[in-house]
Amino acid sequence: MLDYLNGYLYMDSRDVPANGQSGARQLWNISNPTQPVEYLSSRIPSGGVMHTAVRFLPDYRVNDDGFINVFDPLQMRAESPPAYLTGTAGARGLTVIPYEYSGGTSVRIYDTRLGKTVSKFSDYGFDGTPTPIGNLLIVAGIRGQSRGFAMYDIGDPANPALLDLISPGDSGWQDYVPGYEYAVWKHYLVLPVPLLGGSLGFVDFSDPTYLRHAGFIDGTLGPSRYAQFQDNSMFVGTAKYDMSPLLSGGVPSLAQNFPNHDGEYMLPLGNLIASAENSEQGRVNRFTIFAHQAAPDTTKPAVAFHNPPSGANYQHVKTRVGVVMHETLNYATINATTFRVYPTAGGADVAGTRNAHDKDILTFTPDSDLAPSTNYTVSLSGIKDVSGNTMTPYAFQFRTAGPGDPPPVIITQITASAYPAPVGSSVNFTATASGGQGAREYRWDFGDGSNRTAWSSSTTASHTYAARGHYRVKVQVRDTTGRYPKTSSDRGDRHPTGPGRSRRPKGSQIIVDAANRRVWTVNPDSNTVTVINADTLAKVAEYLVSKDPRSLAQDASGRIWVTSLDADRIDILSRTTGALVDGFQLPPGSRPHDIVFNGDKSYAYVSLQGSGKVVRINSGHHGQCDARRRRPRPRWR
Incomplete structure (x- = not known):
């Protein structure tokens, strides 16, 4: 994979020599992109070489469980940041200091400041990889090995709350597999299909409590495992796509193809693309630099998504701030002056750590708990991309929870009038809930691909299933506070197997x-x-x-x-x-x-x-x- 470090193009490889050290690290001077000059080629022990990486600003790059000190790219060395007990994320996890998120069939959130696990959960039900955006945690099926997509509220890392789930067996989800190294564009999850060509699926998480299939592209060009973005453009395989139709209900359109390029990882650098390939899939091990547009890149970096949302209330005192910006940024410009969090009413800036994820996600984590019942402002200004464009200043506010807040909504039971029920007969579902503030409203998902119901004050809903099957029924309950709805689920076989007919066999974990x-x-x-x-x-x-x-x-x-x-x-x-x-x-x-x-x-x-x-x-x-x-x-x- 590729990165841009303090003016140099950084490239690593999973090639592992006989001595057991990690893959090669190369550093190139591309000030003259027509004649790149190799400055450094070395093997750094213990530095990971997986498909995703995070910069712990300003000095460290972490990939897998391996940290590299890149303060001086010409003297890179394996070194974990002091004061953090790291090394638990694993190949399917992610380190966003001070937290590590391990993946797989369960997710474990580990606080490296304390050296202990603060939570572990597996109710999403598939083999997945985690990615945090502020107080949200995405868990998506891993590298072509399983289906599924879940969203959690991890404002309190010790008590993750499931917001919504597209499970492996849900109707309509099957065509979205096998996803490989998923990416994020604005409020969409992008699921590339592995190897040479295939498809791209898109999931809308603009409402994190209602995940929706947003589109599908068949016949992508070239190896399509890693998607990178610049503004409204996506670079994947050998092609450039315009992502903007996705915002109006369409699908991304092909903008340009680069037929002489067969690299697998395209890193946008202004009007240029640096592209790398390895021999893992039988292709030539090389990297190339070419122009994806003739004109210089003069577009300013912009905030594409953030969490907490603007004006959010009742945010946990352990809130993290996540900001998505679709540019290859100059990391040296991301610091305590350009990425700030401070009390809106006045006072000192909140001290904390800053990370930059190669999925275009910036993360701020306070060093200590925020004050309860307090308004905070997040301010971003002065951040530049690698072309030197400076972002337009951007700010938003949120408010933390406090001891006088209303109690949370609790769902205690879901019942069905018939279990199992015959095909073609109406089934009545009833939810029992308590807590919250004001009148509660309910929204149902019957698990058969039909649209969710509209929000209603009624605790009951009816549905008729057209086919035999095993359906996941979910209900969401919200109050008047504006907090995320509480989500519950009931795994029930709503349709019996008829006489003389067997249930369809399925492989299962x-x-x-x-x-x-x-x-x-x-x-x-x-x-x-x-x-x-x-x-x-x-x-x-x-x-x-x-x-x-x-x-x-x-x-x-x-x-x-x-x-x-x-x-x-x-x-x-x-x-x-x-x-x-x-x-x-x-x-x-x-x-x-x-x-x-x-x-x-x-x-x-x-x-x-x-x-x-x-x-x-x-x-x-x-x-x-x-x-x-x-x-x-x-x-x-």
């Missing part, structure tokens, strides 16, 4: 052994499976399996089959002891992901991401019966 009252789940990060008591929710055991487990299924004998993506293998475990009782190897490069059994469990069907096939395997002797090609990177929906 979580299965239930009903006879033993045990829940099994895969842990791709740790190469294990966990067993949980279905009644007490207590952890029973954790068993080691092959590398990168992805899906489970239970055969006719009760044994647990586990696919392992990176090991090209299926392990078979005892349902009672977790011992490896059987297993078999698949051809190299198969990359097995999902697994399901047919109705009588005589055959297992396994999706192979490596070959794009689905194979049928005899569950008795493990012989492969046949294989059929499906769409690239097949999944069960």
